[in-house]
Amino acid sequence: xxxxxxxxxxxxxxxxxDASVFTADTVYHNLDEWSSLIAMCIASMVEDEYDVxxxxxxxxxxxxxxxxxxxxxxxx
Amino acid sequence: MVTGASSGIGQVIAIExxxxxxxxxxxxxxxxxxxxxxxxxxxxxxxxxxADMSVQEDINALVEQCPVLDGLxxxxxxxxxxxASYVKxxxxxxxxxxxxxxxxxxxxxxxxxxxxxxxxxxxxxxxISTYISAAGWSVYASSKAAINAYMRTCALELGTKGIRCNSxxxxxxxxxxxxxxFFTDEGNQSSMDQYPLGRYGKPADIAYGIIYxxxxxxxxxxxxxxxxxxxxxxx
Numbered sequence: 630x631x632x633x634x635x636x637x638x639x640x641x642x643x644x645x646x647d648a649s650v651f652t653a654d655t656v657y658h659n660l661d662e663w664s665s666l667i668a669m670c671i672a673s674m675v676e677d678e679y680d681v682x683x684x685x686x687x688x689x690x691x692x693x694x695x696x697x698x699x700x701x702x703x704x705x
Numbered sequence: 706m707v708t709g710a711s712s713g714i715g716q717v718i719a720i721e722x723x724x725x726x727x728x729x730x731x732x733x734x735x736x737x738x739x740x741x742x743x744x745x746x747x748x749x750x751x752x753x754x755x756a757d758m759s760v761q762e763d764i765n766a767l768v769e770q771c772p773v774l775d776g777l778x779x780x781x782x783x784x785x786x787x788x789a790s791y792v793k794x795x796x797x798x799x800x801x802x803x804x805x806x807x808x809x810x811x812x813x814x815x816x817x818x819x820x821x822x823x824x825x826x827x828x829x830x831x832x833i834s835t836y837i838s839a840a841g842w843s844v845y846a847s848s849k850a851a852i853n854a855y856m857r858t859c860a861l862e863l864g865t866k867g868i869r870c871n872s873x874x875x876x877x878x879x880x881x882x883x884x885x886x887f888f889t890d891e892g893n894q895s896s897m898d899q900y901p902l903g904r905y906g907k908p909a910d911i912a913y914g915i916i917y918x919x920x921x922x923x924x925x926x927x928x929x930x931x932x933x934x935x936x937x938x939x940x
Contacts, residue, residue, distance in 0.1 A: 665840075665841075665892030666788065666840040666841060668892070669786060669787060669840070670788050670790075672787070673788055673790075673791035674791070677791060
């Protein structure tokens with residue numbers, strides 16, 4: 630599981646946010662486009678791509694994309 | 706009989722119906738939690754039958770073991786929350802197996818074996834999501850819409866037997882699974898803001914509506930959907 634690919638997959642769920650915005654340190658909760666639907670899309674993407682089921686708390690508690698990457702990695 | 710009686714709304718339905726004098730048959734998948742339900746029922750004569758509504762053999766065994774019923778609450782249900790673009794065949798099968806197929810097959814089994822008494826009542830637990838769309842819940846919402854259509858057809862077919870069929874259509878109810886429904890705190894708050902009565906429902910709010918539809922207070926009511934939603938549909 631690669632961080633770069635994870636960030637790319639994460640960014641792929643956004644329609645209106647420039648790809649350059651997404652890094653491991655991005656606090657995704659602060660993005661203008663962040664919403665409960667995008668959060669659900671991220672959880673679904675993680676299930677499809679990494680076979681990991683995220684709970685609401687996992688996404689709420691992680692702060693940055695890097696944090697979420699680590700959460701997913703720990704559940705693999 | 707209450708399906709899905711081992712937790713959440715189903716457990717409270719069983720408890721409240723027992724308070725009204727019903728002899729309960731509590732069904733569910735988990736023996737330990739079903740026992741917890743049984744221990745909380747007032748009165749005597751209650752029993753539990755372990756059954757998974759997604760397994761045909763369990764449904765058959767349940768039909769065989771149960772006595773003739775005066776009331777049936779199709780409460781067992783499950784959900785998958787994901788955007789339509791990610792829904793897989795397995796998600797559809799998982800949700801529909803319990804929410805739709807299980808309901809139809811249990812109903813069929815009970816009717817074929819003449820286990821629904823003349824004058825009995827069948828109540829289906831539907832959802833407000835059939836009317837108010839929430840992103841990510843296409844599979845669940847469509848399964849509950851199917852149940853409402855199924856209920857109306859049953860009401861039509863069973864009227865001559867004196868068997869009534871109705872749905873309750875609950876808004877968001879506080880249960881253990883509510884936390885898993887929201888992926889952002891803002892999502893939870895903005896959802897609650899849509900409720901004119903200022904809160905989500907409690908399981909008992911739904912149970913009381915179901916008791917009405919089970920009872921003789923509703924002997925001329927069939928084929929209806931009773932919305933219990935704290936006013937959510939007004940918005």
